[in-house]
Amino acid sequence: MVLIVNGNDYAYELEKLTSSFYKEEAVKVIINGAMKDGTEPSSEMLSELPSVEIKTESNLDFTKITAIFKGADLTEIVETEEGSFIPCSLASSPDSLELHCAQLLFKVLCKATSTTPGFGLLTGIRPSKLLIRLMEEKGENEGVDYFKNCFFVSDKKTRLTLDVARAEESIMKSSTPDSFSLYISIPFCPSRCSYCSFVSSAVDTVTAKKAFGPYFENLLKEVEYTGELAKKAGIKMRSAYVGGGTPSTLSAEQIEKLLKTIRDSFDMSSCEEFTFEAGRPDTITRDKLEACFNASVDRISINPQTMSDEVLKLVGRKHTAQLCVDAYNMAREVGFKNINMDLIAGLPGDTLEGFKDSLMKVIALGPESITVHALAYKRSSDLDYSSGLFSESRNISAMVDFANDALYDASYIPYYMYRQAKSVGNLENVGWCKPGFESKYNIFMMEECHTILACGAGAVTKLKQPNGSNITRIFNFKYPFEYNDKFEEQINRKKAVLDFYG
Ligand code: SF4
Structure with missing residues (x-):
């Protein structure tokens, strides 16, 4: 993927946004005719497809922003938003112009890739931190509107972020300088x-x-x-x-x-x-749990990641789903009243149905908190991305959406959230808990x-x-x-x- 930026200095943010759509490849960036290291781009690179160009041209009255996407099949995926005129007063704020460039790029990339990320053009790790800042600056209603409408965040993700921000607020305020x-x-x-x-x-x-x-x-x-x-x-x-x-x-x-x-x-x-x-449940024994309990540990994590034995085997975890249930029951017998369980959406070999089944089994156990992670592609892991065992990102997105709906239905609340740069589909990791167990x-x-x-x-x-x-x-x-x-x-x-x- 080649990103061409002309007439502005927003290459860094625009590259992050482009990369969030093209996770599995390095985005090559050409800024005002040069590569990032100052060298000239090769003729092959200039003609490489797909490419997307963001061009800004200013005169005294207007700044015009144009986004042009070129793909292998030009008739299908060319999108040009020429004539996107922005009044000078708005564009004179560098933030506004950057935001408008990102908005236009986002629209073009959504069309080109047939995906619409729920967090819109936000690429940051902590959306709730941004929302809290906007609400402090603009008041709650205006802050939420700005978050949703300017960054194209979906209604569901806005609600999720707002709930996280509210859950975090009182705990954050309880922290003192010492x-x-x-x-x-x-x-x-x-x-x-x-x-x-x-x-x-x-x-x-x-x-x-x-x-x-x-x-x-x-x-x-x-x-x-x-x-x-x-x-x-x-x-x-x-x-x-x-x-x-x-x-x-x-x-x-x-x-x-x-x-x-x-x-x-x-x-x-x-x-x-x-x-x-x-x-890992394969390390948990009664005497270890008792050692924790007797030392006043009051919260433990028992992490199945999936309740499918087949997927557990595929990812190299040497335990069964039943062992996880046994460890959970043992922890209750020992006396733990605050247990967290982690799940991952998008593990190799897993399916949407398989993930739903895992989540519902964990909800049925009734832990005080459930953390749902979206799989992140990281080169330092041993995953073989060419194995054909991976879900498409839209499938993982469906897993995460299902988890969010099911956990709300089961009366869990989202209390912390972060996004990893390499997470598939730019999805979120969310900690859910029964109220009071944040x-x-x-x-x-x-x-x-x-x-x-x-x-x-x-x-x-x-x-x-x-x-x-x-x-x-x-x-x-x-x-x-x-x-x-x-x-x-x-x-x-x-x-x-x-x-x-x-
Ligand atoms: S994910 Fe990594 S840290 Fe966690 S149990 Fe597996 S090997 Fe250990």
């Missing part, structure tokens, strides 16, 4: 799922076996040290999250030791939510409400300016072996927490 949340990373899993792009290692590999023991000991040291830093900085813990990977890859004794270290290192009297992402950590983290202190390989500490919006990041080493080898350096980096809080 709040922080804790994240602990366990980047090990029983086996690697084919769709995974995370740096998690399967525990049975030689490298993982070697790294696992030292990693656990170093992690405990980092937790202790981070606890000292939090106390010195005078900040208060609001939520804690042990995630991965699959934290339940640890033995019951290790879980007990890790949770005790967290409790001993931090003042948890102000912590309102403590989540342990048990994750995960605070997910909202604090997603909306960047306050500092996140993070421990373990691949974890990123985000220091949020107490009365501002700037964020300073401290990156931990990505892989467990690196984290072990450079542990002292890792700890030294963390000292920046105290510098930050003065």
